[in-house]
Amino acid sequence: MKLESGIQQPGFLLALRFLALVLWSFPGARALDNGLAMTPTMGWLHWERFMCNVDCQEEPDSCISEKLFMQMAELMDSDGWKDVGYEYLCIDDCWMAPKRDSKGRLQADPKRFPGGIQGLANYVHSKGLKLGIYADVGNKTCAGFPGSFGYYDIDAQTFADWGVDLLKFDGCHCDSMEHLENGYKHMSLALNRTGRSIVYSCEWPLYMWPFRKPNYTEIRQYCNHWRNFDDVYDSWQSIKNILDWTSSNQKRIVDVAGPGGWNDPDMLVIGNFGLSWDQQVTQMALWAIMAAPLLMSNDLRHISPQAKALLQDKDVIAINQDPVGKQGYRLRKEDNIEVWERPLSDLAWAVAMVNLQEIGGPRFYTISIASLGQGMACIPDCIITQLLPAKRKLGFYQWTSDLKIQINPTGTVLLRLAAN
Numbered sequence: 001m002k003l004e005s006g007i008q009q010p011g012f013l014l015a016l017r018f019l020a021l022v023l024w025s026f027p028g029a030r031a032l033d034n035g036l037a038m039t040p041t042m043g044w045l046h047w048e049r050f051m052c053n054v055d056c057q058e059e060p061d062s063c064i065s066e067k068l069f070m071q072m073a074e075l076m077d078s079d080g081w082k083d084v085g086y087e088y089l090c091i092d093d094c095w096m097a098p099k100r101d102s103k104g105r106l107q108a109d110p111k112r113f114p115g116g117i118q119g120l121a122n123y124v125h126s127k128g129l130k131l132g133i134y135a136d137v138g139n140k141t142c143a144g145f146p147g148s149f150g151y152y153d154i155d156a157q158t159f160a161d162w163g164v165d166l167l168k169f170d171g172c173h174c175d176s177m178e179h180l181e182n183g184y185k186h187m188s189l190a191l192n193r194t195g196r197s198i199v200y201s202c203e204w205p206l207y208m209w210p211f212r213k214p215n216y217t218e219i220r221q222y223c224n225h226w227r228n229f230d231d232v233y234d235s236w237q238s239i240k241n242i243l244d245w246t247s248s249n250q251k252r253i254v255d256v257a258g259p260g261g262w263n264d265p266d267m268l269v270i271g272n273f274g275l276s277w278d279q280q281v282t283q284m285a286l287w288a289i290m291a292a293p294l295l296m297s298n299d300l301r302h303i304s305p306q307a308k309a310l311l312q313d314k315d316v317i318a319i320n321q322d323p324v325g326k327q328g329y330r331l332r333k334e335d336n337i338e339v340w341e342r343p344l345s346d347l348a349w350a351v352a353m354v355n356l357q358e359i360g361g362p363r364f365y366t367i368s369i370a371s372l373g374q375g376m377a378c379i380p381d382c383i384i385t386q387l388l389p390a391k392r393k394l395g396f397y398q399w400t401s402d403l404k405i406q407i408n409p410t411g412t413v414l415l416r417l418a419a420n
């Protein structure tokens, strides 16, 4: 039921709005003190799309080589990615030569990276972008390349000397929990000691969960973001699993996220093969709600205009990058519809409604506005804009009104509720 503008609003509702502002302004846990990732990191990461393809003879266009990264850097600059915030171009596993050099330093595979990582970093910086690299806290990387155990200080310094701006630190091949925890901490301090600003992306909790519950307050003091759950695949099942894990564990992980430290549900696979249009909308909307790092893993040389527009949607990116930095959560699940919400700055809210029913057509869902945002999303009234699957002004709503929307199977409707 829409409300005509101009109706008088009771003062106590405005007072409630003020109270909400105070309540939501409470600072989260202390973050890693490197001044980085004040909003979730945005960029591109090679793993999901290109994996460990080292055969440049047979597959010169998709093997892990400096050429691949230079092409992506060029496109990030020329095709509008950088302009909307995608800044970090990140190398994952399989960039290394099988052995360290005579001084114990990691080295890039000389055939695939003839200019070395420093050369690539210079190129990436010349495009106004930043370079991310990958290493592992254990004895070997997940794909079997040299691990950093015993070399944390040397590796941190090497990355800083090369001009690297982000380190994804994996957790394969660790001998013990102590090794894992101490290793992640040691590398964090070693990176700080280099004096270079290097975003530190961890997988510490993911590798810890099978043994014991991670201490997120501590992890946040060392890492700028941290993976909690399995690797994302290019499939709807994988996206569903990640969302399920996140909502099941939200009591533990949501409050700890904030400027400087974020939960990382893994890469965006939008623009690849496995997700339908509606499922891609769901990933984009929910990654915005979850305040997730937006690291695309796709081929920017071959991407549909539709996927590109979705990934470059400024309104959705603005939700993801909201400066208050509060992660959203699942509010309810009923009859195969999930409602998620996220508090934003200026007392606005983002609300996502996902239709998980995989039979039948689009479904109508009616929600009472008063149930959103702990009752505060629309006090005494608000303007609602649908952002996804397409931008549409829904208009002026009163706290007491209902909102009826239609959601495609496996799709999501993303809304922004803002003060009038």
Ligand code: GLA
Pocket: 047, 092, 093, 141, 142, 143, 170, 203, 231
């Ligand atoms: C692990 C990580 C992935 C990727 C691969 C590389 O599985 O979780 O994100 O980095 O290793 O081998």
